[in-house]
Amino acid sequence: MGRRGSSSDDPLHHEGGIPAPPVRAGETHPVRHSTARHLRKGKRFTWLKVVSAVLACALVAGLGVIVVKVVGLRSSLTTEPLNLGTEAQGLPVDLSTDPVQILILGTDSRANTGGAYGRDPSSDGKGNSDVMMLMNLSADRERVTVVSLPRDLLTDIPACEDPQTGAIYPAQQFAQLNTALSYGGPGCTVAAINQLTGMEIDHFMMADFNAVKELSTVIGGVEVCVNEPIHDTYSNLELPAGVSEIQGEQALAFLRTRHAFGDGGDRGRIRAQQSFLSSMARKITSEGTLTNVPRLYNIADAIARNLTVDEGLAEITKLLALADRIKNVDLGKVAFVSLPTSLYEPNPNRLVMDEVEGEKLFSILRADGDVTAADEDEEPASPAPSDGPSSPAAPEPEEPAFDPSAQPVEVVNASGTDGRSSEIAEQLQTLGYLLATGTESLETSPATQIFYSAGFEDVANELAEELNVPKASVLSSERNHGVTISMGADFATGTQLEATGGVGGNLRGQTADQVTCQGSGGF
Template sequence: MDAQGRGRADDVDPADQWVLNPRTGEYELRLPSSAPQSAVPGPRRSAPRDTTEGAKGRRTAAPGREVPPQRRRRGTPPQEPAPRRRGRRPAKKKSRGKKVLMWTGGTMAFVVLATGVGGYLYLKHLEGNVTTTDVGDAGSSSFKKDEAFNILIVGTDKRTGEGNEGYGDKGSTGHADTTILLHVAKDRSNATALSIPRDMIVDIPDCPTTQEDGTQKVIPGSSGVRFNTSLGQDGRDAGCTMRTVKEATGIQPHHFMMADFNAVKTLTTAVGGVNVCVEHAVDDPKSHLKLPAGESRIEGEQALAFLRTRHSFGNEGDLDRIKVQQQFLGSLMRQMSSSDTLTSPTKLIKLAEAATKALTVDSAIGKVGTLKDIALELKKVPTKNITFLTVPVVDNPTEKVRATVVPNQSKAPQVFDMIKNDVSFTEVKKKEKKEAAAVAARLKGTKSDPGEVRVRILNGGAPSGSAQLELNYLQTEAGVTKSENAGNAPEELKKTTLEYAPDQADQARRLADILGLSGSAMKPGESVTNSQGLPTMTLTLGKDFKGAGVKLDAASIETPEVEKSTADKVQCAS
């Protein structure tokens, strides 16, 4: 029996597998007596509440089993129930909806991941639905809850599954048809979903892959090819796509989630449909999409057709299709987090089943506990601070007939750097304590010329090599030529600091302005000397260091002019 049907009674609604325990007043996952211990919970059975006087000392039901009523001797009248004591109110039971919501957690992972935080056995069942792939060192070997993380979400054009024969390229091995790099900020205040055009020209590096028999094979790389060939082509796996993203953007994907056409159909059906909006009526004979102008609710085949149509919006190109996909995903997210979904045990379970059956993930996150942790971390991000944008691109200058695109070198590098350095594309309001007047005053006053600033740089917790990278930036771009790399600090710091003597205050204010330092980061102290014996300030890069040239005060960074949207806004495709 496959993982999807293991141990399940026929025609039993999964939502009916939660059982009220009369002793605790809580809903529990119960197994039928004939089911194996690793099975999915069986149908709901409520043990009869025994209120007879002879109930004392009687055996109680084991979890998942009913205690049959005792037989009454002939001629013995049924006993009256014991009277309830006066002055004692019956215990107030929590509502079924709230109790089930506590079990399932109402947590949905972004786009394709949905899992509850209920019973362990049910989560193990969901884990059995998920397919895993070993990507070697292309990603992270574990998931860290206290760090920023990047998940590469890939939708393939592989035509597997019932009813999908008419979609995708004929005979496709499953290319990277839709790709989104999801960055979740360290403080979970925001996230960025960066779409990567499938027709963007990239260099694909050599890719070590694990074959079905467990052997290793290195698939040779390719230069100047479409991004979508980083998956499926010549036997490339998701690890190859992850390596290609790192090569093209400088951003390291930590994990991946891959889904096929069935994911769209089953997810949208599980949540009862997704609302979409179009400015003009659509009748596309190629995708078979028919929609009236305005808002519509779509699911299943119609939802897949909406995502795949290229001839109803914009200039009928892939870039316009990406915008429509982003609008759809924002709507799906809103539906997943709506009260209609979160308070419906049936929808939650159907959504979890649909998502996990459609997923392929890297081995590091294929365990039940890790999937749950990711879902809980994603739940913390407000939808208003989830930004959708696409890699800024221009037409490929080497082509006469426009078919592919290349990164826009005036905008794309800054977008990549902001994601890599955990900078939000939305205005995130942070709760910060007001600095004392004396601390804030450290930033006020005259500032020295950059060429007069003398500073030594120590690495006190930033990534390896940060001191040298910051030195290069200060000397070549900021004009702070009297600076030097002083190696590692004696201890690690959470926050970057700048120590200076009273007579170096003008220099300190200039450097603080260049680096985006707050008044609390400036530490007045005694004078020290550099390697030449001259008085100097000390800049210690802490764990909050975001990269050479990136100001520590993220609000001071100017966001490049790129088209973007947020998950909380309703938009109409045009």
């Protein structure tokens, strides 16, 4: 079902998303006031809709060197309280040895942008948090897991106290998660996500629109891949098909767009953001950035001038400890995961968390586990007790999910190596896919992808397993009937794609060592 029409680029029509009027100090209200710390006086920033600048630096060793320069830039940082929930109970965390949860936020606020990004009445003041990423650092320093929370997610928001005015915003039931930012600030989003996940967020980071533009320019651009030309008049994203290196306004547009990717909703945009961050991490680790002190200082400057953190994280010693624990994480263990969701039936433009799969994800993170690990096989069920001897029942033969010989499969060679489509088509024919055909393409693609139209998802997944194509590159598309295997430059030889990283179980997402491309269609 399509999800167009719910866009951060258009005026947002919230469902349960208009903040309840606050109760001013001195007025009676059944909600209890908290002892939350008040905001330090100083310059207020608008927050970044996309937080790639902060996250990309945190994912690589560069932050360890950058932070030395940040000491001189400390005055550029702005702080806000960590948790505005009236039931807030902050617990101390050791950034060197404990598992750490850091919430990374961005906002759709147009304040102080001079009208460069349009006018949206719902984004006045603090705005709404268009991007919410919960970054989890494992205690053993070997894993980084980033969970993307959709802005369209419906959940409960607890009562929050505005640190500037002392006003209490009443609790909201089944409201849109991204509106929590407007209930006093980022600390209310922290409180809401703590309640949703059963976790305890230790710190947050926020940056403004300029951060992604400045950082993407400082590092010389970030490579992105799209399957067809993009002309998005809402975000002003203009890209040819294939691989492009983007920076500045185009990098921001890539991260802002909702209309260009997927079905026009949160899921497609989140996938594009994960791909961008993975590409940025790969570039920073591969181009000598980590040993280039002038470039590192420029990165530090771009971050510090556009960064807001909670009061605890503003201490330089804590930033040093944080940097030290992430600097050697392998990109295959840097996982970007989408929160498991389903469409909200009364309004398909909204999402709700899949309770079963969502709880599986957060139970892994609460146990400081690894989301890239495959699910362990379940123990076989014990047989029911019997009163007497009996012969074991013969297992019933499983019905095949589909008949391979009747499935339309097209293999498109976009690898840049002649003859590959015929080779793989012949291989599939020996496996029973008698209708498999090969087609040569004039275009090349960096990544192998499998596209399927409605009714062919099982076929696509079976072929992905046969060819070892990661599930992050198995996408729905109605451009062709059946299944289309687009062979990229990563599949120029052999009968199976060389394995890369990936997330386990039923989770959707990718690891930072995987190259993915974006396009229209479902997700």
